[in-house]
Amino acid sequence: MTSHGSGRFDAPGWRFAGAIVSWAMFAFFFLGLYQAAAVVIGLGGYCASGGPYVIETECPEAVIVFAPIGIFGMFAAAGVALFFARGFGVSLVAWAWPILFVGLGIQFILGAVGGVGIISNIVVGVMFIVMGLVPVWFVISSKALTPTLVGSVNVVGARFAYEGKARRYFGLTPTEAEEVTAPTPTDWAIALGLWVLSVALGSWLSVTAFNALATSA
Numbered sequence: 001m002t003s004h005g006s007g008r009f010d011a012p013g014w015r016f017a018g019a020i021v022s023w024a025m026f027a028f029f030f031l032g033l034y035q036a037a038a039v040v041i042g043l044g045g046y047c048a049s050g051g052p053y054v055i056e057t058e059c060p061e062a063v064i065v066f067a068p069i070g071i072f073g074m075f076a077a078a079g080v081a082l083f084f085a086r087g088f089g090v091s092l093v094a095w096a097w098p099i100l101f102v103g104l105g106i107q108f109i110l111g112a113v114g115g116v117g118i119i120s121n122i123v124v125g126v127m128f129i130v131m132g133l134v135p136v137w138f139v140i141s142s143k144a145l146t147p148t149l150v151g152s153v154n155v156v157g158a159r160f161a162y163e164g165k166a167r168r169y170f171g172l173t174p175t176e177a178e179e180v181t182a183p184t185p186t187d188w189a190i191a192l193g194l195w196v197l198s199v200a201l202g203s204w205l206s207v208t209a210f211n212a213l214a215t216s217a
Helices: 012-042 061-085 092-113 118-141 145-150 185-216
Strands: none
Touching (some): 145 185
16 A cells, blocks of 8 residues: 655655655754754853954854754755655654754753853743643644654555544644555664664764864864
């Protein structure tokens, strides 16, 4: 049983590659932004670069590179997931927002624990964490947790049967009743295994690039 999509990129190889590349990209840009936020918070919450004015705290090169491109890179990763993965594997569209906001929220809290802008960092950190957890609550309450973890289709495009109110803007295609199947242990292993490997690869590349920029200054 396969999906009815007949697009040029609607093939197992494209889904497989899309799942790997999108999560590796997201991990790369998110962790780069996370590291940049940690550096800026460690500098007191503010730094600058360039311009005609005297700069009290110069931004490190790694921050200059990763801070502006981080968000755009994560958007690009979501685009790759939607266009190529097409519902296969762990849903980047569903988890990108929670990971971004909860991750940055934790970074703000850590800054407060370290004694930097205690009140402001706690307020912003808690706000970010709440913003990140709201979509998670929606996914769970909509009984859409399973498809966000194993995908809405397998690698060959067969749709998984599931209950709930999963929305298209979560990257989950609603089940079409005439052709559905249940995810097998192999489907789970492939989806989660690819996710772990992709995130590990993207994270390693991000840390390597960030450190290279930091030491090149």
